[in-house]
Each structure stands twice: as structure tokens, then as C-alpha cells.
Amino acid sequence: MVPPASPGLVVPASLAVLAHRYGAGAPAVVELIRRTGGCTSPIRLEGESVALSASTRQVVARRSTRSQPPGFVLVPCGNRRESRCPPCSERYRRDAYFLVAAGLSGSEEKGVSTDVASHPLVFATFTAPSFGAVHRRVVNAGGARRCRPGGGQAEVCEHGIPMCCPERHAEDDARIGQALCPDCYDYEAAALWNANLGALWRRTITYLPRELAALSGLSVAALRSQVRVAYAKVAEFQARGAVHVHAVIRLDGPDGPDTAPAGGVTAQRLAEAVARTAARVAVTVAGPDGRELIIRWGAQVDTRPISADRDAGDRHGAGVAGYLAKYATKDAQKGGGLDRRIRVKGVIERAELSDHARALMRSAWTLSPRWAHNLGFRGHFLTKARRYSVTFAALRGVRAEYRAQADPWLTQIRAKAIGDQVVIRRSFNYVGSGLSPAERAVAASFRASPTWGVSARSSTAIKSAEPRRHLLVQATLGPRSGPPGWSTSPVRPA
Numbered sequence: 273m274v275p276p277a278s279p280g281l282v283v284p285a286s287l288a289v290l291a292h293r294y295g296a297g298a299p300a301v302v303e304l305i306r307r308t309g310g311c312t313s314p315i316r317l318e319g320e321s322v323a324l325s326a327s328t329r330q331v332v333a334r335r336s337t338r339s340q341p342p343g344f345v346l347v348p349c350g351n352r353r354e355s356r357c358p359p360c361s362e363r364y365r366r367d368a369y370f371l372v373a374a375g376l377s378g379s380e381e382k383g384v385s386t387d388v389a390s391h392p393l394v395f396a397t398f399t400a401p402s403f404g405a406v407h408r409r410v411v412n413a414g415g416a417r418r419c420r421p422g423g424g425q426a427e428v429c430e431h432g433i434p435m436c437c438p439e440r441h442a443e444d445d446a447r448i449g450q451a452l453c454p455d456c457y458d459y460e461a462a463a464l465w466n467a468n469l470g471a472l473w474r475r476t477i478t479y480l481p482r483e484l485a486a487l488s489g490l491s492v493a494a495l496r497s498q499v500r501v502a503y504a505k506v507a508e509f510q511a512r513g514a515v516h517v518h519a520v521i522r523l524d525g526p527d528g529p530d531t532a533p534a535g536g537v538t539a540q541r542l543a544e545a546v547a548r549t550a551a552r553v554a555v556t557v558a559g560p561d562g563r564e565l566i567i568r569w570g571a572q573v574d575t576r577p578i579s580a581d582r583d584a585g586d587r588h589g590a591g592v593a594g595y596l597a598k599y600a601t602k603d604a605q606k607g608g609g610l611d612r613r614i615r616v617k618g619v620i621e622r623a624e625l626s627d628h629a630r631a632l633m634r635s636a637w638t639l640s641p642r643w644a645h646n647l648g649f650r651g652h653f654l655t656k657a658r659r660y661s662v663t664f665a666a667l668r669g670v671r672a673e674y675r676a677q678a679d680p681w682l683t684q685i686r687a688k689a690i691g692d693q694v695v696i697r698r699s700f701n702y703v704g705s706g707l708s709p710a711e712r713a714v715a716a717s718f719r720a721s722p723t724w725g726v727s728a729r730s731s732t733a734i735k736s737a738e739p740r741r742h743l744l745v746q747a748t749l750g751p752r753s754g755p756p757g758w759s760t761s762p763v764r765p766a
């Protein structure tokens with residue numbers, strides 16, 4: 273964690289270094305870093321914005337990084353992971369919180385009906401099954417229990433290792449999640465399970481209406497004509513390297529969030545249907561050695577109705593949204609994985625990993641090198657049904673619009689453009705990323721003040737682009753039918 277600093281309290285030594293490097297452009301560099309919110313690895317761009325009249329195509333105004341010190345702009349990295357960039361991750365967490373909370377209570381401002389708060393809402397946790405005995409920390413009212421007491425005569429596995437552990441593991445014990453016997457642990461199945469979690473989830477959502485219909489005494493067709501399932505879910509790595517899923521599941525009417533579900537389904541019944549579905553649903557997959565494996569949820573599935581009552585503790589909507597948002601910024605590191613992609617297999621042997629994670633990562637590499645760092649899990653930590661609530665893109669769009677309103681150059685053009693549409697063409701080249709040690713010190717001083725300069729959407733586009741490739745973004749401003757505002761849309765390089 274970066275220690276919090278007072279915003280704007282930049283160490284004089286760092287400023288001296290910047291002045292030496294950028295001369296008169298040093299204050300502009302400090303301002304650029306401030307606007308990234310103290311991003312640890314911003315992207316450096318050179319280029320220009322040109323404002324054109326939509327009717328005559330004549331240039332109204334032009335702004336180039338070449339004519340302004342320091343000659344470049346900075347865009348935040350936009351990384352979701354707390355381990356990679358705390359300020360960008362914090363912004364993502366806030367968006368995730370809003371996205372989940374808007375699906376629980378609605379948001380008139382963002383176009384999500386507030387009626388959703390009265391729909392049946394369930395918070396569910398789906399676990400992974402066992403792939404072999406691991407060291408564990410189980411805490412109950414009497415404190416930490418013994419890991420695996422084993423009873424009178426200790427069982428010994430075929431490799432001669434006792435399948436018991438009398439210890440009461442402390443919270444930070446590195447053995448938690450590690451296999452008692454690595455030769456007994458089914459690493460291949462564990463990696464396959466992580467890899468097929470998405471398919472298992474889709475099947476769960478598909479089959480949920482069947483259980484709901486059975487509990488409601490309706491045909492599946494009749495139920496489907498009355499309700500729709502919407503959800504938001506996050507993946508969380510367990511110490512043993514298996515992924516758990518935490519989800520908000522909501523029932524809407526046949527036409528989505530704006531309509532109430534018919535058929536009298538309560539949150540209680542939805543919770544029961546989720547639990548029954550989780551117990552029954554399965555996906556059959558083939559392992560790399562041709563072995564067939566049935567992927568299903570573990571026995572521990574927790575479902576509870578979400579309450580609008582503030583005194584409901586962890587069943588209250590705000591608590592649930594906070595919980596999901598927090599996990600959305602984590603990665604496979606909690607399960608012993610790595611926070612970035614592996615390109616060479618040898619990294620698995622060299623990286624600082626537990627033996628357990630290394631064995632799991634080897635199996636995951638065999639399945640797909642692309643997801644080995646994630647122990648087989650394929651990507652998206654937070655996903656949602658389209659109808660659940662707003663999108664990340666919409667939230668970023670709002671931020672971009674807000675910044676555009678505050679940009680004096682754009683305000684000036686807008687003032688001049690009365691009666692005409694103005695098109696803004698942005699054309700920027702990637703020239704690098706990251707910060708020098710002095711710039712890092714400046715960035716750290718801004719981390720306590722969460723003000724962000726540039727949209728994360730453009731940073732995503734830039735990251736995926738090849739270095740030096742042209743990036744064009746087109747924005748239109750001027751009179752529109754709706755309220756005054758901005759719209760931006762990426763256009764392909766000509």
C-alpha cells in the first residue's frame with residue numbers, strides 16, 4: 273500500500289529533478305500527474321485535437337501537445353487490480369459499487385428503475401468442490417479450530433502422508449490452502465474447474481427458471497413468460513486457488529427491470545430455487561488427457577434474501593454492493609496466482625509461488641497458457657446480465673462528459689459554435705508509459721486526492737493499440753435535440 277500523503281505536498285527534491293528535466297514545463301508535468309489521480313503507470317501520448325465545423329469542414333481550433341509544454345499528455349493506466357495501481361483500482365471499485373448498488377436500489381439519474389428495490393433479490397455465494405485435503409483455518413465462537421483433527425487413528429494416504437493436521441493455523445499461516453499431499457491433490461481437475469466456471473455459471477442461470485417453476489407449481493414456459501433473471505457476480509480466489517462466485521440475483525418482470533415479476537415469487541423462494549439449481553447443475557468437460565470431468569458447484573452454497581433494512585447487517589444491499597465491489601479489484605494473487613499474464617512457461621518455475629500454486633499453474637498452462645497466471649480462470653472478475661443495471665462504459669462516459677464541460681478549450685469552442693455542430697478529431701501517438709522516480713514521488717503525493725483527468729475508456733483503447741499506431745477519437749459538440757452535452761465515439765484510423 274502506498275502511504276497516504278497530503279494532496280499537493282510535493283517533495284521539493286522531486287520538483288528540482290523535474291525542473292532539471294523539463295525546464296519551464298515542470299509545473300505542467302506536475303499538473304498532468306495530478307490529473308491522473310496519481311496513477312502509478314500512466315500512458316504518455318503526443319498528438320493534437322482539431323475542432324472542425326460540421327457543415328463547412330473548416331478548422332475552428334487546434335490544440336497540439338507540440339505547442340504546449342511539456343509536449344505530451346498523460347492518461348491513467350486504468351488497471352482494475354489493487355496490486356497494480358491503487359488510484360485506478362479505487363476508481364474501478366467505486367464504479368463497481370455504483371453498478372451493483374444501482375441494480376439493488378435503482379438510479380433515476382442513470383436510468384435504472386427504482387422499482388427494482390421491490391423485486392425479489394438474493395445474495396448467493398457459490399463455492400468450488402474439494403480437489404483434495406488442504407490446510408485450513410476454521411474459526412467459530414470458541415476461536416480457531418484444529419485444521420484436521422483426524423480422530424483416533426490417523427488416516428494415511430497411499431503416499432504415506434497422514435491426512436490430519438492438529439494445528440490451529442494463524443490467519444497469516446502460509447500453509448493455509450496448501451495440499452496435505454500434493455500427489456493426492458487433483459490439480460488438473462482444479463484447473464479445469466476454474467477454466468469452466470463461466471460455463472457452469474451460464475448453465476446455472478439458464479436452469480434457475482426450471483427450479484423456480486417447480487417451486488411455484490408452474491410450467492417452465494409459463495414462468496418464463498412472467499419473470500426474467502438479472503444478476504451481477506464477482507469471482508473471488510480462495511487460498512487453495514479455487515474460485516468462488518458471489519452474486520446478486522434479481523427477478524424482473526417479462527419486460528425487464530421496469531416491470532415487476534408476476535407469479536408471486538418471493539425472495540425466499542428465489543433463494544431456495546438458487547440453492548436447488550446449484551445442487552443440480554453440472555457441465556461435462558474433457559481434460560487434456562481425454563479424461564471426462566463433471567464440473568459442478570461445491571456443497572457449500574449460501575443464499576440469502578437481500579434486505580432494504582439498514583439494520584440487516586451483511587444482508588443489507590449497501591453491504592452486499594460493497595462486498596462485491598471490493599472483490600472486483602482483486603486478482604489471482606490471493607489464491608497464489610500472479611497479477612499479470614505469463615508469456616514463457618519457465619516463469620512458472622522461477623516465480624515466487626507456493627508449491628501448491630505452482631502445481632496448479634502448471635496444470636492451467638497445459639489447458640491454456642493465456643490464463644495460467646489466473647490458475648485457469650478465464651478473466652472477467654465482475655460480470656453482469658445486460659439488464660442488471662448500468663455499464664462501466666456508461667459510467668466512464670459520464671466522467672468524460674463531466675471533464676469535457678470543465679475543459680476551457682472546449683468551452684471556448686462551444687461558445688463560438690452557436691448554431692453549428694463542431695467535430696473534435698483527436699489524433700494521438702503512444703510514446704511510452706510509466707514514471708521516473710521523481711515523477712513517482714509526485715504521483716504518490718496526489719494519491720490522497722481522487723481527481724482524475726482523462727477517461728479510462730481512452731486508456732483501454734490505447735493500451736490495446738500497438739505502440740506508435742494512430743489513435744483517432746471523434747467527438748461532436750454543439751446544438752443537439754437533448755440537453756447540451758458531449759458525445760464521443762472512437763473512429764477507425766483512415
Ligand SMILES: [Zn+2]
Nearest residue numbers: 311349357360
Ligand atoms: Zn493507473
Ligand SMILES: [Zn+2]
Nearest residue numbers: 407408419437
Ligand atoms: Zn493444517
Ligand SMILES: [Zn+2]
Nearest residue numbers: 429431453456
Ligand atoms: Zn497422497
